[in-house]
Amino acid sequence: MFIGHFAPAFLARGITEEAPKLGTLFIAAQLVDWAFFTFAIVGIEKLRIVPGMTAMNPLDLYHMPYTHSLSGTAAWALGFAIVIWLVSRNAIAATWGAIVVLSHWLLDLIVHGPDLTLAGGEEKFGMGLWNSPWIEMPLEIGITLAAFCFYIRRTKGPVVPPLILLGTMLVFQAINWFGPQPQEAGLGIYLTALLSFGILTALAFWVQSTRWHKSLVGLAVSGVRR
Secondary structure (H helix, E strand, O other): OOHHHHHHHHHHHHHOOOOOOHHHHHHHHOHHHHHHHHHHHHOOOEEEEOOOOOOOOOEEEEEOOOOOEHHHHHHHHHHHHHHHHHHHOOHHHHHHHHHHHHHHHHHHHHHOOOOEEOOOOOOOEOOOHHHOHHHHHHHHHHHHHHHHHHHHHHEEOOOHHHHHHHHHHHHHHHHHHHOOOOOOOOHHHHHHHHHHHHHHHHHHHHHHHHOEEHHHOOOOHHHOOO
């Protein structure tokens, strides 16, 4: 799961103006992957390349207790919520931020093989849709497009910026699916992942600066775009 992780960000921002900004929610959606690839750089968490590990990618995510266990993800969600609350003093925004962070583990549970844990123990979970690309691919594209369309319907503003964001997401996903597979784990993979998250997040902040929630229509929207 790659761009599908951003679906909850679109949904949360579309549901309520009190949710954090779209760019902030994009950070939330991939927060544990930001942490994982950063930890991988310094050897705290680990992956390796095992050809044929799944039908869709060769990544063996064999040690990630601090980011991809359910308890670890919950801790990141709580930390993110605390930061949002300290900045905004808005409990609703903090709650939505936490929900989007937590959604990452649940979406990974659907596609990963058994490499997710509850608290870093030996028992591992994963439904393994990465071994069924004819199901995983349309599912990921479907939930992303549905959430994006919901966000567009619930907000107003020029359509070009969000289309550029969506187009970039689809290009990155196509590269992820159909581009050359990595031959070994290392700094190149980790930095490429972090760069892709950064580009999409920057575009999400740009999109949010051009759109406002429909609940603000008639309330001097030109002065409250954010």
